[in-house]
Amino acid sequence: MNQCMDVFLQKFGLTRYDVSKRTGISQQTLSSANKKDPGSYSVKILSALSDATGISPGEVLDQLLRIQKEEERFVVRNWDELKIAVDAMKERFLVEGEFTEVMKDVKSGQLSDTARLGTELGTGGGVGIIEALYYFMHRQLSGGNKEEEKLKDRLTSLYHIILLDEHTVELKLKSLSY
Structure with missing residues (x-):
């Protein structure tokens, strides 16, 4: 859709x-x-x-x-557009421009696909909780706007963040991968 x-x-x-x-x-x-x-x-x-x-x-x-x-995708360039995309739980969307740095920061708090698979097997599917705790601790150390941090938490739990190039990131619902 x-x-x-x-x-x-x-x-x-x-x-x-x-x-x-x-x-x-x-x-x-x-x-x-x-x-x-x-x-x-x-x-x-x-x-x-x-x-x-x-x-x-x-x-x-x-x-x-x-x-x-043409299967054009919603493009996020700021916090307001990101909120729209996440609130609508868009299956896939792109992040472009300088805002990709925010996504790279969020991705740094996520496990790699290989680490995720191993942890999923070892924890019986509880990796989302571990990943959320890791990101929560990372966020507490860095401070930041509470609303933006909550949005980042939702991104971590809901989306795979795929770096397409230096200025473009694709976000894809994790539930599509199961």
Whole structure:
């Protein structure tokens, strides 16, 4: 599931919350639609996206279908976008630019895949707890913004962090690997 709506809105610097505020359509309705194939979006959803972005409903649908076809991913460049991605439990998303340093820091608190496999076998699946404790101790020593640190904790428990290159990181839900 690509969650095309979020990718589409990101191109306009908008969120589903922004669309809800501008159009009066509920966030719950937008969230529900975001989980579906954009080809099945109702006229109400397409009209709301059109009103929020200033392009025609037909162009909205065309762009949504293009995003789906090309499997474009949500891109995170700051804490607000990261919160959106994690709260929505996006299956996969990218982190680009300077914000990749934050992901590298989080990754340094995660076990490697080989170490994880060995520990999973040895602990009967309890490695997530060990990893979370390690990251919690690392965080306590470094200090930091509490909200950002909680978000990092969620990343550690929910996502594999894959370094694609120096300026791009992919995050993939761990549950997809099982």
